[in-house]
Amino acid sequence: MPNQKKKRSPVVCLCNSIRQDIIEATIRQGNSSVDDIYDQTTAGVGPCGGSCRPYIKEMIAQFEKDGTFPEVARPIKKRK
Numbered sequence: 001m002p003n004q005k006k007k008r009s010p011v012v013c014l015c016n017s018i019r020q021d022i023i024e025a026t027i028r029q030g031n032s033s034v035d036d037i038y039d040q041t042t043a044g045v046g047p048c049g050g051s052c053r054p055y056i057k058e059m060i061a062q063f064e065k066d067g068t069f070p071e072v073a074r075p076i077k078k079r080k
């Protein structure tokens with residue numbers, strides 16, 4: 001396909017620059033807790049104190065419920 005850019009997966013863990021697709025793959029591999037995700041990716045423990053952990057929990061919960069993930073796990077806040 002000529003000149004078609006692939007859209008990058010959004011970042012969920014801003015502290016450690018861990019993208020949503022990486023976390024999704026880790027969950028698909030059977031990691032089912034926030035601590036598991038941290039062990040595999042480093043997401044969830046950073047200088048902010050873990051502001052991404054609720055989003056990671058939601059990703060795990062949705063995957064366990066219906067096998068899908070949120071389209072955008074961590075909504076992007078726009079500055080006013």
Ligand code: FES
Binds near residue numbers: 047052
């Ligand atoms: S955003 Fe993930 S630990 Fe700070």
